[in-house]
Amino acid sequence: MLNILTLAATEAGEMLEGLKAIGAGLGYGLAAIGPGVGIGTVVGNAISSMARQPESAGMVRTTMFLGIAFTEALALIGFVVFILLLP
Amino acid sequence: MSIKQELEEGTMETVSEQPEKRIANHLALRALWVSPLFLVISAIGWGLSGAISSLLALVLVVFNFLTGAAIITRSVKISPNMLYGSVLGGYVVRLAILTGVVMSVRSFDWFKTVPFAMTLLVTHLGLLATETRYISASLAYPDLKPTKSKEIR
Numbered sequence: 001m002l003n004i005l006t007l008a009a010t011e012a013g014e015m016l017e018g019l020k021a022i023g024a025g026l027g028y029g030l031a032a033i034g035p036g037v038g039i040g041t042v043v044g045n046a047i048s049s050m051a052r053q054p055e056s057a058g059m060v061r062t063t064m065f066l067g068i069a070f071t072e073a074l075a076l077i078g079f080v081v082f083i084l085l086l087p
Numbered sequence: 088m089s090i091k092q093e094l095e096e097g098t099m100e101t102v103s104e105q106p107e108k109r110i111a112n113h114l115a116l117r118a119l120w121v122s123p124l125f126l127v128i129s130a131i132g133w134g135l136s137g138a139i140s141s142l143l144a145l146v147l148v149v150f151n152f153l154t155g156a157a158i159i160t161r162s163v164k165i166s167p168n169m170l171y172g173s174v175l176g177g178y179v180v181r182l183a184i185l186t187g188v189v190m191s192v193r194s195f196d197w198f199k200t201v202p203f204a205m206t207l208l209v210t211h212l213g214l215l216a217t218e219t220r221y222i223s224a225s226l227a228y229p230d231l232k233p234t235k236s237k238e239i240r
Contacts, residue, residue, distance in 0.1 A: 062107065079186065
């Protein structure tokens with residue numbers, strides 16, 4: 001009886017670890033979607049601006065680079081949560 | 088004076104052709120300046136392991152900035168479609184590299200999660216926030232604000 005209880009407790013612990021890993025992976029994946037959409041919007045609008053006003057391409061690229069980097073910070077937050085949650 | 092002569096004598100402005108590269112280099116230099124602070128804080132809190140983890144985070148942040156800028160610089164010369172595709176693809180690849188590096192070192196004893204995470208986030212956001220103070224983003228100076236040496240030119 002004691003053996004069965006020990007086995008059940010061990011398996012429950014392993015299952016919890018597994019669920020934690022799945023949750024962390026799902027969280028990271030979901031956190032990466034938002035910045036992906038954001039970067040797409042930033043780059044799309046930057047290309048549109050460069051096509052309309054080629055003379056301001058340098059300025060637009062500067063803004064685009066910073067916009068991409070700021071948006072990526074969201075994905076990094078998701079990544080940090082992922083490594084902190086990992087068992 | 089021909090363009091070649093101007094380029095050779097350094098009187099012609101060429102840096103504006105690659106604004107993102109210039110900003111990324113400036114960010115990398117700033118990261119080098121602030122790195123001792125993070126290393127010392129991590130070393131005090133978590134010892135040598137913390138300092139190494141913090142150093143890894145700094146290297147990854149700088150790598151992220153430089154690679155992002157290099158991708159834009161290369162692809163913008165080809166076509167807008169290439170720029171769009173490579174920026175989005177580069178985002179995925181850079182995240183994959185970051186994840187791969189961390190997943191491969193997290194089993195080592197010297198890897199401490201907390202100083203790594205702290206340095207990664209604070210450096211990335213802090214450097215970007217600080218960099219906005221140095222950005223001019225005007226037609227004459229599309230990247231960084233002009234310095235004295237640049238004004239003389």
